[in-house]
Amino acid sequence: MSFLGIKMFHTSVRQLQAQSLGIKLSSPLALGATFLPSKYRMAYTPLYESPLSKPIATLKRVSLAFGLVGLYLSNMMYTSPALSSDLSYVLATCSVLPLPLIEYFTRDYVSRIFRVYNTEKDQSLENLTTDEILVAEKISLTGRSFYNTILKPAELQLTDGRFGWVNWKTKNGFFYVNEDIGGINMDRLWGMAEHNSGIDNGRYFGK
Known part of the structure; x- marks a missing residue:
């Protein structure tokens, strides 16, 4: 980049x-805006x-990226015959769970x-x-x-x-x-x- x-x-x-x-x-979450x-x-x-505005903005971006990567990896684990599908659910939950918590506390x-x-x-x-x-x-x-x-x-x-x-x-x-x-x-x-x-x-x- x-x-x-x-x-x-x-x-x-x-x-x-x-x-x-x-x-x-x-x-x-607004679709439009007013002036x-x-x-x-x-x-x-x-x-x-x-x-702390810049660290919090960075935290939000990192948590979002972590969630997306976690969902991608959990999907790969779910479709892999060598790994348990239960592990994919655990990974997906652990990856996504921080998102609503961070948003709730920082919104x-x-x-x-x-x-x-x-x-x-x-x-x-x-x-x-x-x-x-x-x-x-x-x-x-x-x-x-x-x-x-x-x-x-x-x-x-x-x-x-x-x-x-x-x-x-x-x-x-x-x-x-x-x-x-x-x-x-x-x-x-x-x-x-x-x-x-x-x-x-x-x-x-x-x-």
């Missing part, structure tokens, strides 16, 4: 490509960037968070914090691409109601965000989530 082919497979390239196409909203109105523009730099992991600007309004504090919209970028099922989900700070709440890797929830679903990353901008969001959940840790200072 050429260096260019390897480079195009890298997740950072996919992130840059996705950002250049506009604010596209999707979900892991925010053209008046909205995504910030050039993220408010938050996860330190809500947020790789980056971007502020969304309304270009038809002045960028004053009041306009930025009224009906505020953020975009949370998550890693796709295959680890090959990323998809965006709307994240409204006014709806943010803390949660531990679902087993797995989640700590935020809104009407649009669940999210996992590393705490103590992103400075005062993220402290503000954590404060809003805590305030909406009836918790006071001293981080909430209004919208």
Whole structure:
């Protein structure tokens, strides 16, 4: 494989490509996607960037490749007269089992968070914090691409109601965000989530 082919497979390239196409909203298994109105523009730099997004994307790709190779080998074992068919079932199960487990634990992991600007309004504090919209970028099922989900700070709440890797929830679903990353901008969001959940840790200072 050429260096260019390897480079195009890298997740950072996919992130840059996705950002250049506009604010596209999707979900892991969606057949189509929607776009925010053209008046909205995504910030050039993220408010938050996860330190583990690339390892998790790699883990998803490796688990998918491991499952496909395992299914192929199990099929060869099943059709071979020299090997027991029971072993092929064991191999197929062991190869595929990690896929749903890894997806369940990582599907809500947020790789980056971007502020969304309304270009038809002045960028004053009041306009930025009224009906505020953020975009949370998550890693796709295959680890090959990323998809965006709307994240409204006014709806943010803390949660531990679902087993797995989640700590935020809104009407649009669940999210996992590393705490103590992103400075005062993220402290503000954590404060809003805590305030909406009836918790006071001293981080909430209004919208």
